Amino acid sequence: MEIVRNKNHIINYLKDFENKKLKKPCRCEKCGRKSRLIWHAKYVRKIITLFGVYNLPVKRLMCPLCKHTFALLPEFIQKFHRYAKDFIAFALEKLRKFAFSEVMGKLDKFMEDAAISPITLYKWKNKPCFNSS
Numbered sequence: 663m664e665i666v667r668n669k670n671h672i673i674n675y676l677k678d679f680e681n682k683k684l685k686k687p688c689r690c691e692k693c694g695r696k697s698r699l700i701w702h703a704k705y706v707r708k709i710i711t712l713f714g715v716y717n718l719p720v721k722r723l724m725c726p727l728c729k730h731t732f733a734l735l736p737e738f739i740q741k742f743h744r745y746a747k748d749f750i751a752f753a754l755e756k757l758r759k760f761a762f763s764e765v766m767g768k769l770d771k772f773m774e775d776a777a778i779s780p781i782t783l784y785k786w787k788n789k790p791c792f793n794s795s
């Protein structure tokens with residue numbers, strides 16, 4: 663995972679969302695078939711990034727073939743996580759050099775009133791897909 667050192671990706675996503683310029687994928691995430699996906703709904707998702715906490719709007723799509731819906735997540739969001747990919751990458755980079763408690767201290771400054779748990783860090787450290795690059 664690569665660490666992005668600026669927040670342009672977040673700003674660009676918000677602009678594209680606002681201007682209705684988000685690009686639909688050409689295949690359904692659930693059934694994998696090529697399909698004319700339909701905008702279905704939207705929701706707000708809280709995401710913790712290296713640039714602060716964002717309430718990010720996310721659109722959902724529906725596949726007319728299988729009728730399933732799924733979220734169109736921006737690339738910088740890790741599915742099923744409330745932390746952005748670069749936040750996780752930053753934590754993993756620091757865990758190579760520092761103890762868990764020190765890394766928690768380094769991360770807490772990005773998180774406003776929240777705090778990261780050592781269990782979360784432990785899970786990230788031991789998750790093969792986060793450590794492949």
Ligand SMILES: [Zn+2]
Nearest residue numbers: 690693725728
């Ligand atoms: Zn489908």
